[in-house]
Amino acid sequence: MTSKPSPLINNRDSIVAVATAPGRGGVGIVRLSGGDLSVFVNGILGEGRALKPRLATYSQFMGGAGEVLDEGVVVSFTGPNSFTGETVLELQGHGGAVVMDRLVQRCIELGARLAMPGEFSERAFLNDKMDLAQAEAIADLIDAASYQAARSAVKSMQGEFSLLVNGLVETMIQLRIYVEAAIDFPEEEIDFLADEKLHTSLHDLESELRDILQRAEQGSLLRDGMTLVLAGKPNAGKSSLLNALAGSEAAIVTSVAGTTRDVLREKITLDGLPLNIVDTAGLRDTQDEIEQEGVRRAWDEIEKADLILFVADITETDEPDLKAIWPEYFTRYPDARQPITLVLNKIDRIGLAPGVVEGREATFALSAKEKLGFAELTAYLQQAAGYQGQSEGIFSARLRHLDALSKALELVCVGIRQLERAGAGELLAEDLRQAQNHLSEITGQFTSDDLLGRIFSSFCIGK
Ligand SMILES: Nc1nc2c(ncn2[C@@H]2O[C@H](COP(=O)(O)OP(=O)(O)OP(=O)(O)O)[C@@H](O)[C@H]2O)c(=O)[nH]1
Numbered sequence: 308m309t310s311k312p313s314p315l316i317n318n319r320d321s322i323v324a325v326a327t328a329p330g331r332g333g334v335g336i337v338r339l340s341g342g343d344l345s346v347f348v349n350g351i352l353g354e355g356r357a358l359k360p361r362l363a364t365y366s367q368f369m370g371g372a373g374e375v376l377d378e379g380v381v382v383s384f385t386g387p388n389s390f391t392g393e394t395v396l397e398l399q400g401h402g403g404a405v406v407m408d409r410l411v412q413r414c415i416e417l418g419a420r421l422a423m424p425g426e427f428s429e430r431a432f433l434n435d436k437m438d439l440a441q442a443e444a445i446a447d448l449i450d451a452a453s454y455q456a457a458r459s460a461v462k463s464m465q466g467e468f469s470l471l472v473n474g475l476v477e478t479m480i481q482l483r484i485y486v487e488a489a490i491d492f493p494e495e496e497i498d499f500l501a502d503e504k505l506h507t508s509l510h511d512l513e514s515e516l517r518d519i520l521q522r523a524e525q526g527s528l529l530r531d532g533m534t535l536v537l538a539g540k541p542n543a544g545k546s547s548l549l550n551a552l553a554g555s556e557a558a559i560v561t562s563v564a565g566t567t568r569d570v571l572r573e574k575i576t577l578d579g580l581p582l583n584i585v586d587t588a589g590l591r592d593t594q595d596e597i598e599q600e601g602v603r604r605a606w607d608e609i610e611k612a613d614l615i616l617f618v619a620d621i622t623e624t625d626e627p628d629l630k631a632i633w634p635e636y637f638t639r640y641p642d643a644r645q646p647i648t649l650v651l652n653k654i655d656r657i658g659l660a661p662g663v664v665e666g667r668e669a670t671f672a673l674s675a676k677e678k679l680g681f682a683e684l685t686a687y688l689q690q691a692a693g694y695q696g697q698s699e700g701i702f703s704a705r706l707r708h709l710d711a712l713s714k715a716l717e718l719v720c721v722g723i724r725q726l727e728r729a730g731a732g733e734l735l736a737e738d739l740r741q742a743q744n745h746l747s748e749i750t751g752q753f754t755s756d757d758l759l760g761r762i763f764s765s766f767c768i769g770k
């Protein structure tokens with residue numbers, strides 16, 4: 308772990324990539340950043356061509372032998388007033404794959420290097436244009452699959468999450484200064500560690516951390532959603548349930564037991580909550596080689612689920628205990644803590660009311676075929692995911708942020724106990740130091756090169 312490296316404005320090579328999405332579009336943008344960009348201005352627009360920063364200039368884009376590759380608009384940004392903090396040149400041409408490729412090749416001929424994934428964002432981070440959480444939020448905004456996810460990503464991108472984290476770090480620094488001073492001057496008359504104000508501040512810090520962690524959990528849920536696996540015996544109605552949730556005939560449904568053999572995935576959003584629904588082969592012993600493989604894959608998916616819906620045909624099951632209905636699961640995973648809901652399907656055949664079944668643990672009644680109980684199911688799944696359905700005050704967050712926040716929270720709690728039970732100021736000071744480092748990882752003030760590499764390499768080229 309190291310502190311963030313120092314800024315490197317414009318002292319590196321020139322990188323190039325297509326910044327717009329691949330495919331066909333009215334406009335496509337090739338972006339260059341870093342190094343001496345006059346080479347590209349001279350080589351592509353024409354010798355001695357003068358550009359005014361941030362003003363669009365119309366030009367032809369020239370190839371090596373004087374051939375015109377395209378024509379369009381050029382915008383230049385002088386560092387540090389650019390996305391990366393370096394001098395940036397944007398060639399806005401026509402958005403075709405070949406045109407864009409030829410422009411990029413021309414830049415490479417003139418000495419640029421193809422940008423690595425996320426390299427523009429990485430340079431922006433290293434040049435202090437944004438912190439790590441903000442860089443991640445830009446990627447999350449681009450990838451947002453719902454309105455709510457986009458809103459929360461914008462908040463993080465604008466620094467709302469970072470501001471809260473920096474506030475916590477500042478509080479920790481103040482507390483550390485206080486505690487360390489109290490340890491360094493034990494001969495003082497007053498026992499500073501016993502001061503009521505210190506205890507109140509520590510407990511305030513703890514509850515603030517808890518609150519931010521909870522909001523970050525919502526943000527992470529909006530970003531990544533939850534994986535819901537539909538499991539059960541053949542013919543229980545898993546594929547019918549998938550189709551009903553997805554609102555399309557994604558899976559084949561027949562009355563033949565063993566219809567589904569492959570794993571099928573559908574992404575849906577329930578009032579803003581993204582769900583990855585996975586339909587699996589019906590679980591049974593079989594001699595059919597293909598079906599055996601399907602069953603094996605079903606178990607793989609079950610293992611990875613955030614929530615399992617075990618679908619059963621209500622006309623065949625009156626056993627209330629899931630352990631008796633699905634003993635195989637409990638034999639395989641005696642310690643599994645995955646939440647499982649028993650879904651009693653085909654209620655249309657017996658006329659039972661849809662919804663949560665009263666007096667039973669995690670049991671839900673519905674009809675996949677007649678679409679009975681789906682409004683209730685939406686509410687049920689949102690509750691099971693811990694989704695609160697509002698995006699006010701929610702900022703986008705990733706698992707690594709949740710991890711850092713939980714570790715910091717745990718250390719603060721341990722520190723408080725050390726102080727209150729044993730008067731151990733030294734231990735509290737050390738816990739606060741470590742907690743602070745965890746929080747600083749979120750914004751990238753304190754990170755390993757390895758972590759940076761992992762984060763930025765997950766971005767696309769051109770970002
Ligand atoms: N009456 C009634 N029939 C249903 C309902 N849901 C599914 N079925 C019927 O049950 C049969 C099996 O449905 P599927 O959705 O293919 O069941 P499955 O669990 O995916 O089965 P496998 O893929 O073989 O494991 C089909 O004939 C469906 O039409 C329901 O809610 N009510």
Ligand SMILES: [Mg+2]
Pocket residue numbers: 545546547558559566567587588589
């Ligand atoms: Mg099926």
